[in-house]
Amino acid sequence: MTKQELLSKTYEPNKFEAAIYELWEHGGVFNTLKGHLAGDDASAGPATCKSSNNNHFSILMPPLNANGNMHIGHSLSISLQDILCRHHRAQGTPTSYIPGLDHAGLETWVVFEKKLNEKGQSRFDFDRNTLYQKTWDFVEENKNNIQLQLRASGAGADWGNQFYTLDDNIRAQIYATFKQMWQDGLIYRGERIVNYSTKFQTGYADIEVDYKEEKGFLWDIIYDIKGSDEKIVVSTTRPETMLGDTAIAVNPSDQRYSHLVGQTAILPLLNREIPIVADDYVDAVYGTGAVKITPAHDPNDFEVGNRHNLPRITVIGFDGLMTAEAGQYAGLTVEKARNEVLKSLDKIGKLGEKKKIVHTVGYDYKSGLPIQPLLKEQWFIDMKPLAKKAIAAIKAKKIRFYPESRANVLISYLENLRDWNLSRQIPWGIPIPAFQNTSDPTDWIFDDRTDLTEIVADGKTYRRDEDVFDTWFSSGQLPLSVMPDGFTPISVMETGGDILFPWVSRMIMLSLYVKNQVPFTDVYLHGLVLDQHGAKMSKSKGNVINPMEVIEQYGSDALRMGLVVSRSAGQSQAFGLDKVISGRNLCNKLWNIAKFTSGILGEDYLRYTGFATNQNRGAGEISLNEPVENWIVARALTVKLRIDKLIADYRFAEAAEMLYGFIWGDVADWFIEAEKVYQNRDLLAWVLQFTLKLAHPFLPFVTEAIWQTLPFTTTILAAETWNDADFVSAKSAINELATGEFEQLKTFVSSSRELLANLPKAKYKLLYGNDNLIKSNSDLIKNLLKLESIATSDVGGELPIVVAGREAWLDVPKKVKQDYFANLRTKLEAAKSEIAALERRLLNPNYTEKAPAELVAETEATLKEKQQIVAKLQAELSQ
RNA sequence: GGAUCUUUAGCUCAGUUGGCUAGAGCGUACGAUUCACAUUCGUAAGGUCGAUGGUUCGAGCCCAUCAAGAUCCACCA
Numbered sequence: 026m027t028k029q030e031l032l033s034k035t036y037e038p039n040k041f042e043a044a045i046y047e048l049w050e051h052g053g054v055f056n057t058l059k060g061h062l063a064g065d066d067a068s069a070g071p072a073t074c075k076s077s078n079n080n081h082f083s084i085l086m087p088p089l090n091a092n093g094n095m096h097i098g099h100s101l102s103i104s105l106q107d108i109l110c111r112h113h114r115a116q117g118t119p120t121s122y123i124p125g126l127d128h129a130g131l132e133t134w135v136v137f138e139k140k141l142n143e144k145g146q147s148r149f150d151f152d153r154n155t156l157y158q159k160t161w162d163f164v165e166e167n168k169n170n171i172q173l174q175l176r177a178s179g180a181g182a183d184w185g186n187q188f189y190t191l192d193d194n195i196r197a198q199i200y201a202t203f204k205q206m207w208q209d210g211l212i213y214r215g216e217r218i219v220n221y222s223t224k225f226q227t228g229y230a231d232i233e234v235d236y237k238e239e240k241g242f243l244w245d246i247i248y249d250i251k252g253s254d255e256k257i258v259v260s261t262t263r264p265e266t267m268l269g270d271t272a273i274a275v276n277p278s279d280q281r282y283s284h285l286v287g288q289t290a291i292l293p294l295l296n297r298e299i300p301i302v303a304d305d306y307v308d309a310v311y312g313t314g315a316v317k318i319t320p321a322h323d324p325n326d327f328e329v330g331n332r333h334n335l336p337r338i339t340v341i342g343f344d345g346l347m348t349a350e351a352g353q354y355a356g357l358t359v360e361k362a363r364n365e366v367l368k369s370l371d372k373i374g375k376l377g378e379k380k381k382i383v384h385t386v387g388y389d390y391k392s393g394l395p396i397q398p399l400l401k402e403q404w405f406i407d408m409k410p411l412a413k414k415a416i417a418a419i420k421a422k423k424i425r426f427y428p429e430s431r432a433n434v435l436i437s438y439l440e441n442l443r444d445w446n447l448s449r450q451i452p453w454g455i456p457i458p459a460f461q462n463t464s465d466p467t468d469w470i471f472d473d474r475t476d477l478t479e480i481v482a483d484g485k486t487y488r489r490d491e492d493v494f495d496t497w498f499s500s501g502q503l504p505l506s507v508m509p510d511g512f513t514p515i516s517v518m519e520t521g522g523d524i525l526f527p528w529v530s531r532m533i534m535l536s537l538y539v540k541n542q543v544p545f546t547d548v549y550l551h552g553l554v555l556d557q558h559g560a561k562m563s564k565s566k567g568n569v570i571n572p573m574e575v576i577e578q579y580g581s582d583a584l585r586m587g588l589v590v591s592r593s594a595g596q597s598q599a600f601g602l603d604k605v606i607s608g609r610n611l612c613n614k615l616w617n618i619a620k621f622t623s624g625i626l627g628e629d630y631l632r633y634t635g636f637a638t639n640q641n642r643g644a645g646e647i648s649l650n651e652p653v654e655n656w657i658v659a660r661a662l663t664v665k666l667r668i669d670k671l672i673a674d675y676r677f678a679e680a681a682e683m684l685y686g687f688i689w690g691d692v693a694d695w696f697i698e699a700e701k702v703y704q705n706r707d708l709l710a711w712v713l714q715f716t717l718k719l720a721h722p723f724l725p726f727v728t729e730a731i732w733q734t735l736p737f738t739t740t741i742l743a744a745e746t747w748n749d750a751d752f753v754s755a756k757s758a759i760n761e762l763a764t765g766e767f768e769q770l771k772t773f774v775s776s777s778r779e780l781l782a783n784l785p786k787a788k789y790k791l792l793y794g795n796d797n798l799i800k801s802n803s804d805l806i807k808n809l810l811k812l813e814s815i816a817t818s819d820v821g822g823e824l825p826i827v828v829a830g831r832e833a834w835l836d837v838p839k840k841v842k843q844d845y846f847a848n849l850r851t852k853l854e855a856a857k858s859e860i861a862a863l864e865r866r867l868l869n870p871n872y873t874e875k876a877p878a879e880l881v882a883e884t885e886a887t888l889k890e891k892q893q894i895v896a897k898l899q900a901e902l903s904q
Numbered sequence: 905g906g907a908u909c910u911u912u913a914g915c916u917c918a919g920u921u922g923g924c925u926a927g928a929g930c931g932u933a934c935g936a937u938u939c940a941c942a943u944u945c946g947u948a949a950g951g952u953c954g955a956u957g958g959u960u961c962g963a964g965c966c967c968a969u970c971a972a973g974a975u976c977c978a979c980c981a
Contacts, residue, residue: 261981316981325979434908591917599916603930613943621940682928782947871961880923887924
């Protein structure tokens with residue numbers, strides 16, 4: 026089969042996309058080492074565009090869940106990253122796009138545990154090591170799936186350097202960091218109130234708690250004062266926790282209660298004696314001004330308890346049930362205990378008012394159940410020093426943010442950051458390298474031999490902490506462990522705006538801490554991909570779009586185009602299939618441009634050698650003979666420079682739209698149409714290869730597929746770099762005058778079409794006077810207007826076409842002429858009022874004095890032009 | 905309680921330091937059509953740029969206030 030025959034009649038992406046990806050991968054196009062080797066094409070290539078830091082460009086792919094599937098948000102993310110990488114690669118910049126998969130701690134664990142449960146097994150049937158192995162195997166089985174999806178998305182990633190967040194080098198880095206922090210005194214173990222998921226039996230980070238505002242009740246509970254008839258009333262939203270009360274607190278300056286401070290209150294139901302203390306934490310004007318203190322179940326009460334040396338009584342267990350401390354309520358769920366406590370209180374007359382209120386309640390973001398604040402020993406990082414460095418770096422603009430406003434949002438987050446709970450009580454993750462002395466619970470040592478559960482040091486036996494690290498602690502260090510030499514800091518961190526806090530902030534802090542270097546210089550955040558009505562996609566709503574299905578139906582390029590257009594940094598935006606279809610149509614257009622061009626070139630066409638200058642034309646050189654030919658080359662060069670600039674500014678949507686307009690509006694509608702007349706083979710070949718190169722980052726598959734079929738190409742498009750010499754010779758070959766002439770021709774043709782648009786059949790003649798432009802382009806005009814004939818005429822014809830400087834008429838029926846004149850009069854009026862406005866502006870001394878001189882000159886020129894048009898219109902009308 | 909973002913054509917959105925008549929795609933209307941493409945071609949209609957003030961020679965863009973919507977952060981019982 027010849028190359029040309031490969032260019033099938035219709036554009037059917039799913040017939041070639043997989044093969045194209047294989048071609049790239051086999052060709053080593055995405056291999057990061059390319060460009061480092063002496064004499065390699067990439068390093069020898071010219072760079073038309075500015076290069077990134079150290080003349081290297083790098084992107085770290087935010088790791089996808091190894092056990093998951095891509096969703097449409099991933100597709101957007103991958104598209105943007107891949108556009109950047111392919112663009113920079115084509116500039117000749119050594120480029121590294123490092124792909125990776127995430128073990129995704131809790132996310133994966135939840136899926137695996139569900140599977141276990143389905144088999145009638147539970148996590149309690151196995152020890153943590155066994156569970157870890159089982160989960161590992163489960164993930165290994167599914168890893169391949171997501172990698173296939175990434176390839177289907179066109180991600181031009183360096184698979185030879187791919188990472189998995191459980192890799193040895195990644196673990197080693199994490200342990201090294203943990204050790205350094207341990208030695209610096211930033212790591213501490215403490216009993217604190219943690220956000221606990223009773224469903225998954227693990228603590229969460231603050232950021233993993235999903236707060237929801239909801240309606241609830243505020244109950245008053247009446248406490249007796251010991252040795253007095255007085256009562257004290259407290260309000261609470263969680264009556265069941267009163268079983269764990271160890272004090273009542275009031276504001277020290279609250280006159281109402283000052284005489285009670287130091288006295289003892291009797292806890293109803295349990296008849297426990299608890300002190301009344303004074304603490305600034307209490308807001309005297311809220312509720313009754315007296316607060317029950319439950320140090321084991323509320324972070325604020327915990328603090329109050331510390332200040333007043335109060336005991337901590339745990340009444341809710343890690344299983345979410347009431348503990349033995351809860352007396353008769355032991356074993357009940359929190360909800361049942363609440364009802365029972367309320368009933369009991371009511372029975373003994375200790376329940377006061379019940380008020381409706383709106384308050385925020387923390388929920389488990391995975392299970393949707395309420396988060397229990399529970400007392401637990403965990404590992405914490407003191408975040409203050411880390412945050413401080415990060416804030417300084419951001420303020421010093423060492424990292425640029427797109428959109429810019431996110432920098433300030435991040436700073437205020439960092440300023441209020443609390444200590445980070447690192448411990449997770451799940452089997453799936455990286456074990457914490459800390460061991461506890463079996464005979465002294467306060468004696469903890471660091472040791473990275475986490476494959477052992479027990480070690481002996483200094484003659485003492487230590488047992489490993491069973492917990493694993495929070496996933497963000499490990500993914501927050503990826504820039505430190507996975508980037509190839511020479512590619513740090515990472516050029517662009519492209520990721521979703523929703524993980525600015527959990528991930529981006531941590532990478533910045535940890536990289537600054539460990540290496541005293543920012544992990545990346547630019548952060549580009551994309552928004553959510555919403556459904557076509559602007560609603561969040563979610564499984565429960567059933568409005569989720571599976572990107573693989575879209576790719577199957579419309580092609581990977583179409584999906585990429587559909588996602589990228591109409592989207593600016595950080596903005597969540599609706600996604601509709603109409604945009605994908607429009608992308609598919611563009612691919613189809615490109616396909617047909619290629620088919621037309623190939624048809625004219627023939628199978629034996631060999632590559633041109635460059636542009637001819639003036640008359641000195643050598644064999645295979647491109648000559649620009651016609652106005653349209655000069656115009657399209659000039660246009661191509663301009664568009665390329667503009668797209669380069671737009672990509673450098675991360676204005677992807679505008680770049681994509683510019684490309685769309687170039688392919689469809691300039692190349693197809695004007696150039697190709699014109700070449701049906703001229704058939705300049707060399708130029709057709711040049712324009713096609715240029716367009717394919719330009720479009721490649723946005724439409725990698727279709728451009729490569731076409732490239733592979735061209736008779737004059739033997740290379741891989743994805744590995745092609747822009748050639749400066751070609752650019753220069755193209756530029757020097759352009760005749761500016763001819764370019765301008767084609768602009769005039771375009772206007773002339775458009776105006777004529779407007780006249781002809783609504784005529785039943787275009788069987789008319791175009792007559793023209795002494796006009797060289799029309800004369801020398803008569804064939805083209807006749808073709809573009811689909812006219813029957815075109816001829817010179819000394820006398821004015823029926824219907825004048827009014828375009829500045831042109832003399833031409835259409836031979837049409839009287840009726841058409843009359844309508845046209847009516848139209849002309851409206852235009853005349855419009856032009857006149859524009860002139861009036863321009864004159865007014867020029868008469869305004871404030872304008873002429875204060876506005877820039879060029880602008881004033883431009884206004885004057887416009888005025889003259891308009892005046893000419895009016896004169897002409899008036900002349901035509903008077904005929 | 906604090907903060908951020910959004911509001912431009914019927915729909916989804918662009919509009920880069922303020923500068924001529926505010927753009928695109930889709931949709932709509934009218935017309936065309938034997939080969940590159942119906943996944944097509946041509947033409948047109950459609951906008952007081954959320955509201956009100958202000959700064960300026962000039963505001964979709966800058967400032968203030970307001971309205972509507974979205975999101976994030978925060979331990980108020």
